Amino acid sequence: MSIRSIKTAAALGYNVKCMENGDQNKRKESKCEDFDDILELVGSQGKFQKFLLYVVLCPVTAIEPVLALNMLFMLYEPDHWCNVPAGRVAVLVGNTIGRLVQNSEWILPLIQKVNRFYPQDYDLTIPSQYNWVCDKSEWATWALTFGGLGNAVGTIVYGMLADHKMVGRKPIFFLCLVLNVFGRIASYFFPSNFYVFLGLLFLTGTGFPMVIGMASLPLIAWLARDWFYIGMITTVPMVLVFGFYNYIPESPRWLISVGRTEEAALIIKKMAEKNGTSDKISDTQLDSMLKLIVSKQNQNRQRVGVWTLYSRPRLALKTTLITIAWVMNGTIYYAITLNSSNLSGNQFVNFFILAMIEIPAGYFGSVLVDKGGRRWTQVAFFILCAFASIVAGVASPHKHNEGWAIASVVGAVVSKFAITLTFLVVYLQATEIFPTIIRSTGSGFASTISSIIGIFTPYIVYLSKYNLGATWFAIVAMSIVGMVSSAFLPETLGQSLPESIEDAENFGKGTKFWSLVPKTKDEKPINEA
Known part of the structure; x- marks a missing residue:
């Protein structure tokens, strides 16, 4: 996402x-x-800001997920066979299934070379055109992994460059745009050279820094049907963003x-x-x-850095808990998105629903965090994500049964709803628990660790090749870890937020674990030593 x-x-x-x-x-x-x-x-909210928001940022935000997630459709692996018995072969002619041929040795090589895939919603994907299946079935996973690896490296390298006094935010933004657009276009011409393709995906991954753009992606894929056209249609429009340079x-x-x-x-x-x-x-x-x-x-000016986050014991514990919650949120969110291709039913419809469910999740999240507090809202929806993932995990292996198929999709949608909501909460918690002087450092540290761990998310989804429920049960385990880490974070709703390292160390001290929402700062401070 x-x-x-x-x-x-x-x-x-x-x-x-x-x-x-x-x-x-x-x-x-x-x-x-x-x-x-x-x-x-x-x-602060005049014509200048509104122009940037509605004319510049909104279109870029809408296009960005289309470019970021187009590989999910381009790397789709159609149903196929790897070994065709010589004695009994299903012959495919175009989209028509022919009759079984008995003892036809001459037809076998032709079938293995040309008609390896069952009729699908795509005319061509990268795996179907370049045979990234069977003994090469991991290649698509490698491609997604290298994109994630580039993302992790880019988060660190470009983050430091953006903070350097001689560089800044704007040059790095457009550098990332150049890498994304032209690096991604170049990669479309090299799937036949797997290692060059991986290198280009790594390069474009370093440039990755919405809902409407994400929801439009399955429509584009459904209309285009060919991986190359999907890639070009979702990438070339990003060139228009260069027009906003001035x-x-x-x-x-x-x-x-x-x-x-x-x-x-x-x-x-x-x-x-x-x-x-x-x-x-x-x-x-x-x-x-x-x-x-x-x-x-x-x-x-004080000299602070990542080491400051671990300079005090209680601050170090909060940093670790926030980082764990952030990692679980990011990994689960990405895993559910990637795993949409393994759900029952139409891949395009499933992806569209999973994208649109983020709209009510964002609304309910903004309401609940101000009603029930940050901590227990995140705990409750991690639990909901776990239960919904159990349903999806149990139902997924029975995808050919209509009832089970519906249950697996409903479980996936509820899981996506829950994890979208918790992701909003953990971001809010990080901005409130860390004091101003290390707020950017703390949030950036958690985000960077999440990007690094996220490199392995495609392999979590790859478990579905062995059992369609395996990925969902991995999500259940991660939801439990996220729930526990969130439960031990202090509540920030209505509290006097920390302004110094010492404040951050003492923040939440003396609060009872089972308290729902501590008394507000106007009633009785909870941060007494």
Whole structure:
């Protein structure tokens, strides 16, 4: 689904005074603690932001899963035979099953070479065209694995480059786009050379950072029917994103954090001009505000990193629990998506339903986390995912029975609903449990570990070749691990969230395990030592 980059929080907490122009040349003081206070002056939800959101980000977000998941359809392995008995052979002519031929030695080589696959929903997939079946049945799994390996490497390498003061977010975004589009197009011409194909998938995997785009993918695959056309139709449109190059600015928040205030000022002025707030702040005032923020930033800068996450025992435990929950969420989500091709019924319809179920999952997740809290919401839906996966696992081996087939699909859909909801919760928990100074580091660490473990997800799905229920029972085990790790995380709903490493160490201390939602910060703090 896809895995995606972590946004850096900017609550710096600087106690600085800024000046704001008032009517009739009067001046009034306003508190300027960070970049968010500058946004209040120039507009945080004006035309500038709406253009970026609706004209740029929404189309890119819609297209991205189409490119990220097109291999799921291109690598589909049709039903086939590996060894055809010489004495009794089913002859396929086009889409027609001929009669059985007795003792026809001459027809056997022709059948093994040409008519190896039963009629399917596709005219051609990569496995059917290049015979990635039988003794080569693992090749499709290898292809997905190398894409995941590239994703893990890209998360680390491009994440560091994006943070480097001489590079930044925008250049890395478009570098990833180049690798994805042109690397993926190049790979479509090399399935016959397996190792070149793997190398190109690894390269494009490094560039991977929605629902509508994901839901449109099975329609494209159903209409195209040929793996090459599926690939080109889902990849080439991404070239259009390069047209947004001049409209996507570098992150002014990040520019300020690395001291590149002149560039940040130009973007902020453009933002104010688009939002019609240029009269709210003068060039002199903006330059003064930026210098004050950078000055305070340098005074209060602390040397932190991944090691900081494990510098205190309780903080280390929370980091480990969040990482485990994140890994289980990511791996289960990806496994359910990949395993959609093994479900009973029509692959295209199944994938469409699994994509669309994310819409109600997102809605109910946003409601439940504010009603029942983060911790028990995630625990409850990990349990639901486990039970639904048991149903799918028991029913899947009986896919030719209509009742069992329906049960397996329902189990898969409920599992996808549950894991989509828990994924939203764990992301929210990470942003609230880690203090500002290590929030990006903590979330990035958990996401990176999830990407690394996710490399092996295609092999979890490959278990279905031995038993159609095996993948689902692996998901049950992962759901239980995720449930346990989530249960021991502290509740964050309505609490005074940590602002320092010491706060993060003591956060949740003294809370009873079986408490539903601890009393809010207005009633009685739960973070007492």
